[in-house]
Amino acid sequence: MRIAPRGRLFPILGMLILLFLALPVTAQPSGQVNPTAAAQQERQLLQEMQKLEGRITLPQRQAAVLEQPQGRQYQDVHERLLPWSGAIIILSLIAVLAAFYLVKGRLGRDVKDSGRKIERFNFLERANHWMTATCFIVLALTGLNYIFGKRLIMSLVGPDGFATWSQWAKYAHNFFSWPFMVGILVMILLWLRDNLPNRYDWEWLKSGGGIFGRGNPDAARFNAGQKLFFWAVVLGGIWLSATGLLLLFPFVWVDINGMQVAQYMHAGMGILLIAVILSHIYIGTIGMKGAYDAMGDGKVDLAWAQHHHRIWVDERRSRQTDSEQPARPASQAGE
Amino acid sequence: MMRAILTGSAIAILLAVAVGLTLPSAREPAYRAFSASSVRVDEPGENLVGHSWETSRLRREF
Numbered sequence: 450m451r452i453a454p455r456g457r458l459f460p461i462l463g464m465l466i467l468l469f470l471a472l473p474v475t476a477q478p479s480g481q482v483n484p485t486a487a488a489q490q491e492r493q494l495l496q497e498m499q500k501l502e503g504r505i506t507l508p509q510r511q512a513a514v515l516e517q518p519q520g521r522q523y524q525d526v527h528e529r530l531l532p533w534s535g536a537i538i539i540l541s542l543i544a545v546l547a548a549f550y551l552v553k554g555r556l557g558r559d560v561k562d563s564g565r566k567i568e569r570f571n572f573l574e575r576a577n578h579w580m581t582a583t584c585f586i587v588l589a590l591t592g593l594n595y596i597f598g599k600r601l602i603m604s605l606v607g608p609d610g611f612a613t614w615s616q617w618a619k620y621a622h623n624f625f626s627w628p629f630m631v632g633i634l635v636m637i638l639l640w641l642r643d644n645l646p647n648r649y650d651w652e653w654l655k656s657g658g659g660i661f662g663r664g665n666p667d668a669a670r671f672n673a674g675q676k677l678f679f680w681a682v683v684l685g686g687i688w689l690s691a692t693g694l695l696l697l698f699p700f701v702w703v704d705i706n707g708m709q710v711a712q713y714m715h716a717g718m719g720i721l722l723i724a725v726i727l728s729h730i731y732i733g734t735i736g737m738k739g740a741y742d743a744m745g746d747g748k749v750d751l752a753w754a755q756h757h758h759r760i761w762v763d764e765r766r767s768r769q770t771d772s773e774q775p776a777r778p779a780s781q782a783g784e
Numbered sequence: 785m786m787r788a789i790l791t792g793s794a795i796a797i798l799l800a801v802a803v804g805l806t807l808p809s810a811r812e813p814a815y816r817a818f819s820a821s822s823v824r825v826d827e828p829g830e831n832l833v834g835h836s837w838e839t840s841r842l843r844r845e846f
Contacts, residue, residue: 509817572788579792584800620804627807628799698811747788 500706511700523709531596535720542724546731553660557738563752567765569743574639578744581632585726587625591618592719626693633686636679643670644679649760669760678729685722689715 495501501516570578594602594615603611650673652666658674659665666672671679692715695703703711733740739753754762 572791575788576792576795579789580796580799581792583793583796587796587800621800623807624800624804625796627803628796631799632796745789 509700511705514705517705519706519709523712526713527596531716531720532600535593535596535716538720538724539727542727546728546736550731550735555738556660556732556736557740557753557756560738560752560756562750565751566748567751567754567762568747569749569754570747572747575744575747577632577635577639580628581636584625584629584632587621588629589719589723589726591622591625592716593723594618595622596716596720623697626690626697629686630690633683633690637683640671640679644676646676649673650676665756667760668758669764670758672757674732678725681722681725682729685718685725688718689722692718 495516495518500514500518502513503515505513507513595618598611598615598618602614606614647669649667649669653668653673655661656666658672692711695711696708696715699708733744739749742753743749751762
């Protein structure tokens with residue numbers, strides 16, 4: 450029998466002692482939970498099932514969802530994509546409008562007033578426009594709070610103040626969305642017919658509404674630019690209403706992932722529509738002479754109307770001429 | 785000049801208030817939707833209280 454030399458025995462003994470000391474750290478006594486092992490199972494389950502659900506006795510079955518990886522995508526969109534893209538789109542548009550104003554000035558300033566006024570929008574049209582506008586301003590500000598509030602307002606008013614404001618902003622967003630939907634429907638009823646494409650639109654678009662060509666292109670009641678605004682507001686409004694209803698009634702029509710997708714679509718369209726409405730506000734106030742009067746008191750100068758909407762003025766005159774035809778004498782009317 | 789603006793804004797506020805009063809009855813608040821009058825916890829050995837959970841013992845301790 451060969452005996453190992455003493456010089457080799459000591460390192461082996463030392464290693465055995467170290468191994469013995471390390472055993473309690475790595476081995477788990479029976480009955481204790483190994484959290485790492487459970488996490489492994491959870492990860493496998495998540496990969497195979499896309500989301501983890503438990504068993505619950507609550508009436509709302511959606512509360513059983515424990516993990517839903519799309520939530521991380523949602524957080525990415527909410528925390529990075531939305532604030533960045535929203536800020537770039539809105540600030541770029543404001544810069545473009547400011548540059549346009551500096552270069553072109555106020556459109557239509559050369560048109561001399563005739564002193565005669567004609568009605569452009571009746572009271573119902575104007576009241577509905579301003580009702581929808583009021584709702585849109587509330588919805589836009591409270592919607593932007595959702596994207597930028599944490600970054601812009603919380604530093605000014607503190608977490609508690611911001612929480613209170615956001616709670617009320619959410620109520621306002623939910624409640625003002627309904628008159629907004631009503632306003633969009635009434636707009637469709639009032640203005641759809643005049644916003645259908647006609648033969649003047651292409652010429653109007655080619656000359657950029659008179660910016661690029663010589664003279665002002667002909668237009669009926671609404672020119673092609675106004676029609677684009679109308680359809681953007683109507684289609685964007687319907688889009689916002691549909692996705693908003695999905696969010697307003699959680700889990701009624703879609704699950705948690707569906708609500709996240711609805712949130713992307715709602716917020717994305719909201720930013721685009723805010724950009725569109727900013728352009729509309731610009732052209733309706735400082736951008737064009739006489740444009741505000743149309744929606745203010747409903748009356749515009751005849752020269753302004755002939756300059757921007759010659760076909761509409763002509764049609765209106767011919768209708769008035771028809772209605773001013775001499776009526777049958779009273780003695781015949783009763784026959 | 786301002787009549788249509790004021791009327792439109794007033795209608796918007798009135799409709800929003802009306803919705804604010806009626807909408808809560810059509811929707812269930814989260815504290816009610818995500819709760820139950822009672823709860824059953826299965827596999828009591830695996831929950832936070834553990835095997836030794838007894839109502840009478842808990843009452844004595846607290």
